[in-house]
Amino acid sequence: MTLTVTRSDAPSGTDPVDRAADLVHSLHARPERRVNASFMGLIPFLVFIALFLGVPVFGIVLAAFRVADVNDPGNYVPSLANFVASFRGASWDAMQNSLQISVIAALTGGIIGLALAQAILTTRSKKLTAVVTVLTSVLANSGGVPLAFSFIAAVGNAGIMTGLLSLTELGFTLYSSGGLILMYQYFLIPTMVMVVLPTLAGLRLEWKEAAASVGATSWHFWKKVGLPIATPAILGGFILLFGASFATHASAAALIGGGGVPLITLRIDSGLAGGNLAGQENVAMALGVNMIIVALLVLLVYMPLQKRSLKWFK
Incomplete structure (x- = not known):
């Protein structure tokens, strides 16, 4: 059973x-x-x-979004008046000037930094690459009042290099838009080197040898292979440099003070400090919101570019 x-x-x-x-x-x-x-x-x-x-x-x-009530000055009402004021007069001039200086400074630092990174890799020296990596990480985060004073001592009206190179006779002055762009290169160029150096170093030797085996010149390799792969990192570096230039305050304030060159960061500082702009604190806050929006746009553009540049080197 x-x-x-x-x-x-x-x-x-x-x-x-x-x-x-x-x-x-x-x-x-x-x-x-x-x-x-x-x-x-x-x-x-x-x-x-x-x-x-x-x-x-x-x-x-x-x-x-707070504006003093006309009928009751002690109270505040929600309004867009502060944002309207931020796009008019001196505030709008400061925004435009900041955008223009940031674009020029980012382009200058991006081109020089890209050329410098490629020159460093051409030497094929691991020690030099390691030293440059450390230096760029330090210089990229340098700035503030010490940086402004260093440039004043070097290329200011009574600076050492000003006399040696006769910069005054050439019409150059540090306390101008051109002077700001020059000072920004101290940290923009190292930032660009730091961003694009890993990407350029990641271009594999096999790719270059494969291109050479079919008769491609170095120019053809960079045109068809190198630049298309490195372009996202290059564009991402430019966006990063633009954001760094646009948000710089301490160095610019120490160099030119509150006048001379209108910048949005200096305009916000003046609005919050009072003085000639007493009563404009909330307009300064609206300018701050505008800067936050620009920073978010920079991040939204930079992050996809960075992600795309890394996919070739996994």
Whole structure:
């Protein structure tokens, strides 16, 4: 006689189907626990971002939409008047001048930095590349009042290089748009080198040898292979340089003060400090919101370009 045990008669957990179901459930449950643990580790960072970035930005936006009530000067009403004022008169001139200086400075630093990065790689010296990598990371984050004073001592009206090169006779003055563009190169060129050096170094020797094997010259290689691959990194570097120039304040303020060259960062500083722009604090906040929008646009353009430049070197 044959004894047949049905699934319902089997002891719990001994049936292969039940064990397989339990295994599948456990496999699906483990990643969920890992994700939750990872999220818990991000909580301190998210709290930090909320307190030191989210709250100030919210305060700036809130103040930008506040306008004193005409009927009751002690109260404020929501309005777009501050933003309208930010696109008129001296505020708009400062915005346009900042955009123009940033574009020229970024183009200059981008071209010089790209040529310098390629020249460094041409030497094929690992020690030189390592030294340049360290120096660029330091110089790219340099600025502020010490940088302005260094340029004043070097190429100011009484600077050492001004007398040696007779820059005054040539019509050059540091306290101008051209002087700002020159000073910005101190940190823009290293930034461009730091951005494009890994991409240029990642152009594989096999690609160049394959191009040479079919009779392609160095110019044809760069036209058909090198530049198309490096273009996203180059454009991303230019966008990054533009953002750095546009947001510079301490160096420009120490160099030209509150006058001479209108810049949006100096305009915001003057509005918040009072003086001739007393009562324009909320207009300055509106200018700050405009700068935040420009910064977000820079990030939205830079991040896809960076991601695209990295896909060739995985």
